[in-house]
Amino acid sequence: MTLWIAAFLALAAGGLIKGATGAGAPIVAVPVITLLTGDVSLAVSLLVFPNLIANAWQGWAYRREAVSPAFTLTFAAAGLIGAGVGTVLLAKLETHYLILLTALAVYAYVGFRLARPDWVMPARVGRLSVLPAGLAGGVLQGVIGVSAPVSIAFLNALNLSRPAFLGTISIFFFAMSLSQIPVQAVYGILTWPRAAISVLAVVPILGAMPLGTWLAQRISRETFERVILLLLVATATRLAWVFCSAAGG
Numbered sequence: 001m002t003l004w005i006a007a008f009l010a011l012a013a014g015g016l017i018k019g020a021t022g023a024g025a026p027i028v029a030v031p032v033i034t035l036l037t038g039d040v041s042l043a044v045s046l047l048v049f050p051n052l053i054a055n056a057w058q059g060w061a062y063r064r065e066a067v068s069p070a071f072t073l074t075f076a077a078a079g080l081i082g083a084g085v086g087t088v089l090l091a092k093l094e095t096h097y098l099i100l101l102t103a104l105a106v107y108a109y110v111g112f113r114l115a116r117p118d119w120v121m122p123a124r125v126g127r128l129s130v131l132p133a134g135l136a137g138g139v140l141q142g143v144i145g146v147s148a149p150v151s152i153a154f155l156n157a158l159n160l161s162r163p164a165f166l167g168t169i170s171i172f173f174f175a176m177s178l179s180q181i182p183v184q185a186v187y188g189i190l191t192w193p194r195a196a197i198s199v200l201a202v203v204p205i206l207g208a209m210p211l212g213t214w215l216a217q218r219i220s221r222e223t224f225e226r227v228i229l230l231l232l233v234a235t236a237t238r239l240a241w242v243f244c245s246a247a248g249g
Contacts, residue, residue: 003036003037006032006036007029007032007033007036007201008204009204010028010029010032010033011025011028011029011050011201011204011205011208012204012205012207012208013028013029013208014026014027014028014029014205014208015054015204015205015206015207015208015209015212016208016209016211016212016215017212017231018054018058018205018209018212019208019209019210019211019212019213019214019215019216020212020213020215020216020219020227021212021216021224021227021228021231022058022162022165022166022169022170023148023151023152023169023173023231024231025047025050025051025054025205026047026051026145026146026148027146027148027231027234027235027238029043029046029047029050029201030043030044030047030144030145030146030238031043031238031241031242033046034242040090040144040145040242041090041091041189042194043145044090044144044145044180044184044189045184045189045190045191045194045195045198046194046197046198046201047145047198047201048177048180048181048184048190048198049177049181049195049198049199049201049202050198050201050202050205050206051173051174051176051177051180052174052177052178052181053202053206054202054205054206054209055170055171055173055174055177056174057206057209058166058170058209059167059170059171059173059174061166062163062166062167062170063167063171064167065161065163065164065166065167066164066167066168066171067158067160067164067167067168071126071127071130071168072167072168072171072172073171074130074131074134075130075131075133075134075168075171075172076134076171076172076174076175077134077175078130078131078132078133078134078135078137078138079134079135079137079138079141079147079151079172079173079175079176079179080138080175080176080178080179081135081138081179082134082135082136082137082138082139082140082141082142082176083138083139083141083142083147083175083176083177083179083180083183084138084142084179084180084183085135085138085139085142086138086139086140086141086142086143087142087143087179087180087183087184087187087189088142088183088187089139089142089143090142090143090144090187090189091187091188091189096242096243096246096247097243099143099144099239099242099243099246100239100240100243102140102149102150102236102239103149103236103237103239103240103243104236105149106149106153106232106233106235106236106239107233107236109153109157109232110229110232110233110236113156113157113229114229119157120157120158120159121157121158121159123158126154126157126158129154130154133150133151133154134151134172136150137150137151137154137172137176138176138179141176141180142176142179142180142183144239144242146235146238146239147172147173147176148231148232148235149232149235149236149239151169151172151173152169152228152231152232152235153232155168155169156225156228156229156232161221162216162221162224
């Protein structure tokens with residue numbers, strides 16, 4: 001019973017953060033579920049339906065705010081392909097060194113943003129980087145269930161408004177879930193019992209998202225950006241923890 005209560009609270013906390021920032025459910029829920037069960041693939045599989053449904057909802061709500069259709073669709077399509085590749089890697093390979101490199105890259109990015117808070121990625125560079133950024137984020141999502149070190153860092157560097165950020169990242173997350181579900185099923189990661197629990201996990205996330213949205217409407221852009229950076233630090237720390245656990249095991 002304690003395990004289920006802890007998992008429910010982790011999902012609700014993830015929904016609260018997602019409602020406020022557009023991301024956050026996997027960042028909170030995946031490490032907690034992994035800690036409780038000792039199974040990364042289980043944690044990743046239980047988040048696929050919450051990711052699919054929550055991002056469909058949020059993406060529809062902010063569909064008119066997303067970055068240009070060409071940019072957003074390229075980003076989402078690349079994420080879809082990358083998530084499929086990452087899921088295959090999850091099923092077949094040891095990936096802890098990739099996880100460590102990603103964590104180090106995020107720490108470096110956050111350090112740079114704190115040292116140079118006014119820096120913004122030029123729009124031309126952003127357009128040229130959207131495909132590799134989407135692929136890399138998708139692969140990371142497939143492997144460990146969290147793409148934030150790449151996807152959120154990339155969009156944050158473009159200095160988007162909160163609505164534009166929400167619209168773009170939600171469509172990206174939705175596309176990745178579309179890829180993860182069938183590939184996980186093929187490789188036996190997403191079983192019928194796990195799928196049933198994953199559907200139930202939608203409830204606490206969707207239930208907490210409106211409160212997160214309400215809170216976000218009462219914070220400044222500067223505070224929003226700080227929250228994003230804190231999410232990135234939390235994600236990188238989680239990745240470092242996964243690496244240490246794998247190396248220790």
